[in-house]
Amino acid sequence: MSSSAERSARRGALIVVEGLDRAGKSSQCEMLQTYLAERGHDVKYIRFPDRTTPIGKLIDAYLRGSADQNDHSIHLLFSANRWELAKSMQRDIAAGISIVVDRYSYSGAVYSAAKANPTLSLDWAWQPEIGLPQPDLCLFLNISTEAAAQRGGFGEERYENEKMQTRVREIFRALFDRQDKVCVIDAGRALDEVAKDVHIAVEKCFVNSSRNEPLGTLGPLAPRAGSVPSLS
DSSP states (O other), rough: OOOHHHHHHOOOOEEEEESSTTTTHHHHHHHHHHHHHTTTTTTTEEEEOTTTTHHHHHHHHHHHTTSOHHHHHHHHHHHHHHHHHHHHHHHHHTTTHHHEEEEOHHHHHHHTTTTTTTTHHHHHHHGGGGGGGGSSEEEEEEEOOOHTSSSTTSSSSSSOOOOHHHHHHHHHHHHHTTSSSEEEOOOOOHHHHHHHHHHHHHHHHHHHSOOSOOOOOOOOOOOOOOOOOOOO
């Protein structure tokens, strides 16, 4: 493992965990935070949406079904919620603190596009994300819609139904065909087995990522490339 001096000379890493609802994202984020801290890394864990901010409270009411919003306006609120924390994320990472993020721009774009609104395409949904901090690694916890629906708590929020989750899974595939730095992990296994693969992927990221350079920013979607393993 690198010495403290070597670690402090490098910026932190931005690690994002994505997946369907009930795929185990929060559990894996918490376990990853502990794993990294035990190995001497300064690390924070944040979740989107951040429901504590003024914008986050509007989003929370929407997700719980107690408020309605136009598809475009709620999408922009989700994006604005990420922009609220962008500067603090960049400061922390520049100071050598790694950040584990539960949901990010990928979910934001995918869930909005999954509504099948003809004027809200994946490309339209991605536009407000351009310029946000770019993850060094995005971990997609891959699980079937049927398996996710069998997990505790499924159905408590607006998007937790099988029809929507099936559509979300399809659009994640389309998005990841146009992104790099994505690692697909089988999340249909025991928690510890999934965590082992998560930790291996993150360790590789720490070794291989260019953390001597400033954190990048998200850019426009690339043309379809098919560079990411299938979510079969």
